Every structure is written in structure tokens, then in C-alpha cells.
Amino acid sequence: MEDVVRVYRGEWLESTHRIHAAVVDPSGKLLWHLGDAFRPTFPRSALKPVQALPVVLSGAAKRFAFEEADLALCCASHNGEEAHRHRVATMLKRAGLSEEDLECGPHSPRDRESYHALIRRGEAPTPIYNNCSGKHAGMAATAVHMGEDPVGYSDADHPVQRRILEEIAFLSDIPAEKIVYGVDGCGVPAYRLPLDRLAAIYARLAGPSREQDPSRRLAMEQVTDAMVHHPEMVGGKNRYCTDLMKAFNGRLVGKQGAEAVYCVGDRKEGLGIAVKVEDGAERVLYEAVNEILRQLGIGRDTGELDLLAAYTRPEVKNAKGDTVGQIQSVFTLRAGEPVRW
Numbered sequence: 001m002e003d004v005v006r007v008y009r010g011e012w013l014e015s016t017h018r019i020h021a022a023v024v025d026p027s028g029k030l031l032w033h034l035g036d037a038f039r040p041t042f043p044r045s046a047l048k049p050v051q052a053l054p055v056v057l058s059g060a061a062k063r064f065a066f067e068e069a070d071l072a073l074c075c076a077s078h079n080g081e082e083a084h085r086h087r088v089a090t091m092l093k094r095a096g097l098s099e100e101d102l103e104c105g106p107h108s109p110r111d112r113e114s115y116h117a118l119i120r121r122g123e124a125p126t127p128i129y130n131n132c133s134g135k136h137a138g139m140a141a142t143a144v145h146m147g148e149d150p151v152g153y154s155d156a157d158h159p160v161q162r163r164i165l166e167e168i169a170f171l172s173d174i175p176a177e178k179i180v181y182g183v184d185g186c187g188v189p190a191y192r193l194p195l196d197r198l199a200a201i202y203a204r205l206a207g208p209s210r211e212q213d214p215s216r217r218l219a220m221e222q223v224t225d226a227m228v229h230h231p232e233m234v235g236g237k238n239r240y241c242t243d244l245m246k247a248f249n250g251r252l253v254g255k256q257g258a259e260a261v262y263c264v265g266d267r268k269e270g271l272g273i274a275v276k277v278e279d280g281a282e283r284v285l286y287e288a289v290n291e292i293l294r295q296l297g298i299g300r301d302t303g304e305l306d307l308l309a310a311y312t313r314p315e316v317k318n319a320k321g322d323t324v325g326q327i328q329s330v331f332t333l334r335a336g337e338p339v340r341w
Helices: 044-051 053-057 068-074 082-094 112-121 133-145 159-172 195-206 214-229 240-247 282-296 305-311
Strands: 004-009 012-024 030-034 181-183 189-191 252-257 261-266 272-277 315-317 323-330
Touching (some): 004 282, 004 315, 012 195, 012 282, 030 195, 030 282, 044 053, 044 133, 044 159, 044 214, 053 159, 053 214, 068 133, 068 214, 133 159, 159 189, 159 195, 195 272, 214 252, 240 282, 240 305, 261 282, 272 282, 282 323
Antiparallel strands (some): 004 012, 012 272, 181 189, 252 261, 261 272, 315 323
């Protein structure tokens, strides 16, 4: 059977999207897979929980009295809602910074109410509306705390980014010098990792109690607790990340990355899951993740997946709101480790 999600218009197949996935156990061993489980992948924003770890490890979060919701916002790809913008501004103020210090650049907010308000006022979006502004606020605050020049904190050779790379290397078990990178949409380094190593990172995030270093263990606990306790900060209204973590009530920590990447850490079983849609089509991503969870038995019989019904086999609608098709997963997870070519 093909490892794909199909898009139907009426009864007829219109498009096909190939899916790659890796599911690993707490030790990082590959248990289940689809497509190429070792596919080199840019996790993009799915790495934000790791990028947030130095905010805690450095002591910046404690010094600037960042609340749990602030840490969740450091992991966010938020909608740009008023609550998100206000909290970012507060974080910056506590660190003695302002919006002008953000190096993420501006873009229109995903939240339509906030976008329309900008249009009515005749104003252009500013960097605080950027979905990555919480992450950038945490990075800039860490530079201030460490006595480093916050200017250029987004550059790969800045100490802020070098500390992040150290965490990525440690959690993925890949030497830092072997991790290649490009530049993300918000200007920071975008590292490339094999899909199974990305899943391994989430398995470790899901089970921080296994970490021997008490400071890193505490930082991982604080970051993941923040995400599941304040999922509205991680995404916002009508966002899969927010709805997933609300539905599973603390069991799953999940984060999307651009170009249709999704990662899940199961805090009950210690599993790590990483998913990539080959062509970057977000429209089929959530259906694929829900189907993987269903096949793993996560939330299938206990009702959590029922709460995510809007993302399961979603309907294709036309401009009038009529249902004209459906998106359907057509794959079965395969056990064990595939042959590496």
C-alpha cells in the first residue's frame, strides 16, 4: 500500500501526497515508519521547544521572571492574537528590550481579527506580529542575561545560536559539526536532521526524567509543561497544535514546522513521532498525524481523537461552503527498521 494521503474531488482522485514518518521508543530505536524514516528534513518551527531550552538553562527565564505561559510562547508559531502580542511585549520589557530589538521581521498575523484591525487603522504589521516573535524574544533576552550583545542574536555564529546547536546535537546524538543548516523564514539557522533523529528528540522531550543532567532535565520539564499547560500560546484559535494538546490534556506535546512537518512526544509511553509531507502540503498534514496516532492506539479508544474530528478526513469545500471532496490517508505503519540504502 502507498504511504500517501489522497485528495478526492467527488468520487475521483485529484491529488496524492507522499508521507514520511518515524516513530521511536524512549531509547531512540525505530519502532514504526512510513516512506523514508531517515529522510534529511528541516524541522523548522518543530525545533522551537529545543530552541527554548537555553532560555531556561542560562537562567534568563528566572532572572526576567518569565511565567510558564511565556515559555510556551518561546515555543510558539502563534496567530498574532492580542494575547500573544501583549505577552511578547511584556517579555521584552522585562529584559530591557523593545520590539525594535526583534530580528524576525514582520508579516501579517494569521489571526484575521488582528489583521483586519491593522487594515482599519491603516497600519502595517510589525515584528511583534511575526509568529516567531515569542521565540525571538526569548533568544534576545538570553543574550542580555549572558552579557552578550543582543544585536545579531539570530546569526549562526552568535553565542545564542551556538548554545541552541549544542542542545540539538545532544538530544539528537549527532555531533554538532555534522549538522548542516540553512536560514529559516524568521532569520535564525534552520538545521537539517534525519527524520528518525527528530523523532528521537521528541521522545527525549516527552521523557525528561530519563536525563542524567538535573539542570537539563528541569529545563526540558519546564518547557514541555509550559506547552501542555498553555497550548493557546503555542498556536491560538483554530490551530492544530493548540487543539491537539488540549484534547490530550497533558499527555502529548506537539509542534508543527513549516513545509508540513509535525512532531509529537507521547509523555505517557515515551514515544517520539516525526512526520513530513513530501511536497510540503499542510492541508494533509493533520489528517496524516491523526491517522498515525490512531494506528498507534493513541487516543483511539479513549475519545481524544474524537475531539480532533475536524482534522480527521477533512472535507474539501468550495467557495460557497459546499462539500465537494475529502482528504483520506491511505497508509499503514510498518514495524521495525527499514533497510538503509
